[in-house]
Amino acid sequence: MLDRRRMVTGSGAMAAALALPTRGARAAESDVQVDVIVIGAGAAGLAAAHDLRAAGRKAIVLEARGRVGGRAFTDTSLGPAYDAGAMFIHWAERNPWVQIARELGVETQNEPWGGGFQVFANGRPMAETDRLKRRGAFGQIDRRLETVDLTKHDLSVRDLLGDLGPDMSQIASSGLLLSIGEESDRISARDYQRLWAGDDLVVPSGYGNLVARHGAGLDIRLNQPVSEIRWDGPDVAVTTPSGTLHASACIVTVPVGVLKAGAIRFTPELPARNRDALAGLGMGALTKIALKVEGNRFGIAPGMSFLEAGSPGQLMNLDLFPDDKDIVIAYCGGDHARALSVAGTEAARAYVTELLTKMLGSDVRKAVTGISFPAWWTDPYSRGSYSVCLPGRETARDQLAEPIGGRIFIAGEATAGGGAMTVGGATLAGRAAAAAVARIKA
Numbered sequence: 001m002l003d004r005r006r007m008v009t010g011s012g013a014m015a016a017a018l019a020l021p022t023r024g025a026r027a028a029e030s031d032v033q034v035d036v037i038v039i040g041a042g043a044a045g046l047a048a049a050h051d052l053r054a055a056g057r058k059a060i061v062l063e064a065r066g067r068v069g070g071r072a073f074t075d076t077s078l079g080p081a082y083d084a085g086a087m088f089i090h091w092a093e094r095n096p097w098v099q100i101a102r103e104l105g106v107e108t109q110n111e112p113w114g115g116g117f118q119v120f121a122n123g124r125p126m127a128e129t130d131r132l133k134r135r136g137a138f139g140q141i142d143r144r145l146e147t148v149d150l151t152k153h154d155l156s157v158r159d160l161l162g163d164l165g166p167d168m169s170q171i172a173s174s175g176l177l178l179s180i181g182e183e184s185d186r187i188s189a190r191d192y193q194r195l196w197a198g199d200d201l202v203v204p205s206g207y208g209n210l211v212a213r214h215g216a217g218l219d220i221r222l223n224q225p226v227s228e229i230r231w232d233g234p235d236v237a238v239t240t241p242s243g244t245l246h247a248s249a250c251i252v253t254v255p256v257g258v259l260k261a262g263a264i265r266f267t268p269e270l271p272a273r274n275r276d277a278l279a280g281l282g283m284g285a286l287t288k289i290a291l292k293v294e295g296n297r298f299g300i301a302p303g304m305s306f307l308e309a310g311s312p313g314q315l316m317n318l319d320l321f322p323d324d325k326d327i328v329i330a331y332c333g334g335d336h337a338r339a340l341s342v343a344g345t346e347a348a349r350a351y352v353t354e355l356l357t358k359m360l361g362s363d364v365r366k367a368v369t370g371i372s373f374p375a376w377w378t379d380p381y382s383r384g385s386y387s388v389c390l391p392g393r394e395t396a397r398d399q400l401a402e403p404i405g406g407r408i409f410i411a412g413e414a415t416a417g418g419g420a421m422t423v424g425g426a427t428l429a430g431r432a433a434a435a436a437v438a439r440i441k442a
């Protein structure tokens with residue numbers, strides 16, 4: 001079992017890129033009247049558009065990028081495919097993607113464990129005494145959640161672990177960098193506690209590819225970054241590079257990071273309740289850096305994982321040659337991932353290559369022939385990996401979803417309650433928003 005409350009490790013998935021049966025950018029469409037506008041063609045937006053169609057409504061989806069899927073993205077730029085964003089179908093027992101995959105004839109599998117695991121400190125195998133000291137540290141959070149009373153007031157996860165002492169507390173919370181992607185003092189313990197748990201599945205042909213395929217048949221307009229939403233008139237007016245579209249209702253599924261950055265101007269501004277909700281949410285920075293490593297396997301069995309844990313704040317997991325592919329995928333999160341994202345692709349390549357060189361020897365340098373680094377933290381259309389509730393702000397997710405003027409609905413992983421931070425949660429949130437819109441008269 002592996003879920004959002006546990007560390008992210010394991011290999012990426014493989015797939016050929018799929019041609020998307022969607023419509024590209026259109027010629028200028030000034031002041032066009034449509035029924036419902038959905039902003040964002042990620043899991044939430046696609047779910048909303050499907051359900052609106054099923055309810056007999058006509059929805060168009062406006063997407064800023066030139067592709068469908070948002071933070072679910074199977075990257076083939078290195079040759080072998082891997083999921084650069086979402087990879088696991090979390091809490092599979094109730095995740096709608098199990099059914100969607102089945103309907104599309106896409107295979108899902110249990111998470112492939114068993115490739116082996118080794119712990120390092122500064123690129124050298126960690127001393128046995130240090131390893132034993134660390135053993136069980138990551139489990140301390142769940143143990144505290146079972147015993148500490150959070151009913152009266154919320155705590156940060158760091159405070160939850162306070163009695164472990166500074167050293168152990170730092171080690172225990174460092175696992176969150178690879179699951180939540182955030183530093184423990186910025187995570188609400190109550191919100192963390194309510195995240196759903198369950199079994200995880202993977203999609204061998206790529207979770208990103210599966211999500212993109214789900215967009216087939218919908219009216220999706222690519223390369224249409226929305227810059228303004230006006231809701232002071234008789235309808236909702238949405239501004240894109242191709243002109244302004246008017247609709248009776250609008251579902252906004254862009255990530256919280258995009259809303260917080262003010263990339264979409266609301267006129268009039270968002271109501272105080274929604275602005276306050278945004279202030280209570282942040283974006284984590286779970287980051288994957290994939291290196292193409294060719295011509296040498298360094299005696300490593302495919303699927304092996306290395307955990308670099310010399311400095312807890314810079315915890316990094318490396319999946320080596322997953323599914324026998326010529327790639328190594330490094331994962332990190334929190335401020336360390338933010339710094340690498342800002343430093344850029346070449347700096348990230350040098351950082352991971354040097355770490356691998358310490359672990360495997362200097363031949364690594366000539367074996368590394370490429371990098372893929374979709375830095376979600378600096379990406380203008382995501383601004384982070386997924387939403388995180390700040391301590392004391394665990395109501396922010398529900399508050400963000402409160403309807404605006406009775407016709408604008410914010411939906412996406414951030415509003416998914418216990419399903420937050422996941423593709424499945426985004427889908428459920430998109431469906432809930434579609435149901436609310438379907439109740440409004442066209």
Ligand SMILES: Cc1cc2nc3c(=O)[nH]c(=O)nc-3n(C[C@H](O)[C@H](O)[C@H](O)COP(=O)(O)OP(=O)(O)OC[C@H]3O[C@@H](n4cnc5c(N)ncnc54)[C@H](O)[C@@H]3O)c2cc1C
Nearest residue numbers: 040042043044064070071086087088226412413421422423
């Ligand atoms: C590295 C990483 C690993 C992850 N691992 C997992 C995992 O294993 N399992 C899991 O379930 N989840 C995982 N997630 C989280 C998951 O990817 C997200 O929760 C989910 O994809 C969010 O879906 P969404 O529809 O809410 O948002 P998005 O997928 O972000 O969709 C929003 C869309 O809005 C578009 N957009 C942004 N700005 C504008 C604009 N101005 N105008 C128009 N469109 C705009 C974006 O381009 C995007 O396509 C991971 C995420 C990352 C980054």
